[in-house]
Amino acid sequence: MEKEINFRLATRNDLEQIVAMLADDVLGSKRERYGLPLPTSYIKAFKAISADPNNELVVADDGNEVIGVLQITFTPYLTHQGGWRATIEGVRTSASSRGKGVGTKLINYAIQRAEERGCHLVQLTTDKQRPDAIRFYEKLGFQATHEGMKLKLK
Amino acid sequence: MEKEINFRLATRNDLEQIVAMLADDVLGSKRERYGLPLPTSYIKAFKAISADPNNELVVADDGNEVIGVLQITFTPYLTHQGGWRATIEGVRTSASSRGKGVGTKLINYAIQRAEERGCHLVQLTTDKQRPDAIRFYEKLGFQATHEGMKLKLK
Numbered sequence: 001m002e003k004e005i006n007f008r009l010a011t012r013n014d015l016e017q018i019v020a021m022l023a024d025d026v027l028g029s030k031r032e033r034y035g036l037p038l039p040t041s042y043i044k045a046f047k048a049i050s051a052d053p054n055n056e057l058v059v060a061d062d063g064n065e066v067i068g069v070l071q072i073t074f075t076p077y078l079t080h081q082g083g084w085r086a087t088i089e090g091v092r093t094s095a096s097s098r099g100k101g102v103g104t105k106l107i108n109y110a111i112q113r114a115e116e117r118g119c120h121l122v123q124l125t126t127d128k129q130r131p132d133a134i135r136f137y138e139k140l141g142f143q144a145t146h147e148g149m150k151l152k153l154k
Numbered sequence: 155m156e157k158e159i160n161f162r163l164a165t166r167n168d169l170e171q172i173v174a175m176l177a178d179d180v181l182g183s184k185r186e187r188y189g190l191p192l193p194t195s196y197i198k199a200f201k202a203i204s205a206d207p208n209n210e211l212v213v214a215d216d217g218n219e220v221i222g223v224l225q226i227t228f229t230p231y232l233t234h235q236g237g238w239r240a241t242i243e244g245v246r247t248s249a250s251s252r253g254k255g256v257g258t259k260l261i262n263y264a265i266q267r268a269e270e271r272g273c274h275l276v277q278l279t280t281d282k283q284r285p286d287a288i289r290f291y292e293k294l295g296f297q298a299t300h301e302g303m304k305l306k307l308k
Contacts (some may be wrong), residue, residue, distance in 0.1 A: 022233055031234050045236030052208065055229065075209065075227050079176055079244045080185050082199030087241070090233045111305065120307055125279065125300035137303050146279035148300025149291050151265065153274055 005102065007109040010057040010069065015046050017066040018059065021092040027127060028092070056113065060093070060106050067097040068106045074117050086114035088124040107140055159256065161263040164211040164223065169200050171220040172213065175246040181281060182246070210267065214247070214260050221251040222260045228271050240268035242278040261294055279304075 010018060019042050023034035033039050049055045054075065060068030070091040076084050088110050093102045114122045125148030126133045134144060164172060173196050177186035187193050203209045208229065214222030224245040230238050242264050247256045268276045279302030280287045288298060 018232060028233070033235055039235060041236035042232060043236075045230045045232050045238075048230035048238075049232070052230070054206065054208070057232070071231060073227070073229050075241075075243075076199045076202035076206070077225060077244055078172060078196060078199050078203070078211070079182070081187055081193060082195035082197075084199075084202075087229075089229075090231055111307070115307055122305040122307065123279070123303065125277070125302050127300055129299075134301055134303070140305070142303040142305045144301040144303050145283075146281055146302025146304060147288055147298040148279050148302040149277065149288070149296035149298050150300060151276040151294070151296045153265070153269055153276065 004063070005067070005105060006061045006063070007058055007106070008061060009050075010046075010059045010066075012043075012046065014059050014061075014066050015042060018057075018069045021066070021069055021094055022090065024095055025092060027129065058106070058109065058113070060102055060109075062097070066094070068093040068102045070106055070110055072110050072113055074114075074119065080120055083120040084118055085121045085123055086110065086117065086119040088122065091124075103136065104140065107137075111140075158217070159221070159259060160215045160217070161212055161260070162215060163204075164200075164213045164220075166197075166200065168213050168215075168220050169196060171248075172211075172223045175220070175223055175248055176244065178249055179246060181283065212260070212263065212267070214251075214256055214263075216251070220248070222247040222256045224260055224264055226264050226267055228268075228273065234274055237274040238272055239275045239277055240264065240271065240273040242276065245278075257290065258294065261291075265294075 019034050019038055022028050023032035049057050056072045058070055059066045071089045073087045074084055111122055173188050173192055176182050177188035203211050210226045212224055213220045225243045227241045228238055265276055
């Protein structure tokens with residue numbers, strides 16, 4: 001029988017597993033720093049996210065462990081007649097759960113949250129070095145209508 | 155003598171001029187609804203943006219009128235070792251001020267705000283139907299490394 005996946009807000013106790021997932025990734029391995037105890041920068045960011053009513057750090061929990069994570073940011077904009085948008089970022093699933101549809105369920109959960117919050121649009125950017133991710137989002141209905149432009153600061 | 159441009163947070167009194175700018179645009183004209191009195195959805199969105207410490211609606215003011223606008227959203231993320239990002243959206247300059255470098259100054263102001271807020275990255279998405287905008291941002295140092303993917307909700 002397939003285990004039921006529960007989608008819920010992340011708690012402080014999930015943070016080690018979340019950071020391990022973020023670091024276990026081709027691009028993530030270059031920029032994350034996983035080790036116990038966790039670097040304090042992650043704990044500080046977790047607190048800032050949790051304190052912000054317009055940010056939700058969501059995990060997929062299979063009853064034993066956290067097998068997926070993403071962050072949703074809800075933003076009010078003037079454009080589109082004052083419409084709210086949901087921005088998805090930091091999507092990862094655990095190595096052991098890949099290919100089992102967890103990512104799809106996770107994104108569908110985020111879309112549901114966006115609807116519940118009255119958003120007219122869900123958006124995300126994907127690194128052009130991740131062609132599989134681009135196809136994954138296109139299958140879910142996303143369209144690559146925009147260039148995702150980034151400027152690194154010192 | 156060139157007029158000095160002042161960059162500041164938008165106030166409720168600027169809102170009519172801002173919405174007029176958003177509507178006076180090839181893509182904006184299809185999705186905005188400018189008329190006086192302003193549709194209440196804009197006023198509601200303005201209040202939500204103003205109440206959120208992680209959102210700043212910035213205008214360029216030449217002393218006589220508002221000639222540019224953009225919104226900056228500051229977001230704490232777990233990725234990049236718990237780094238903050240600044241997301242720019244809704245960038246417009248008034249028809250009368252175009253070609254005078256107002257857009258460049260406005261984006262540079264937003265970059266400065268991102269630095270002041272300790273962000274490691276400034277990001278935005280530009281519609282692929284705006285090739286001039288893409289070149290404009292590339293000149294300012296942005297790189298189109300990502301696909302900007304959007305999903306419209308009903």
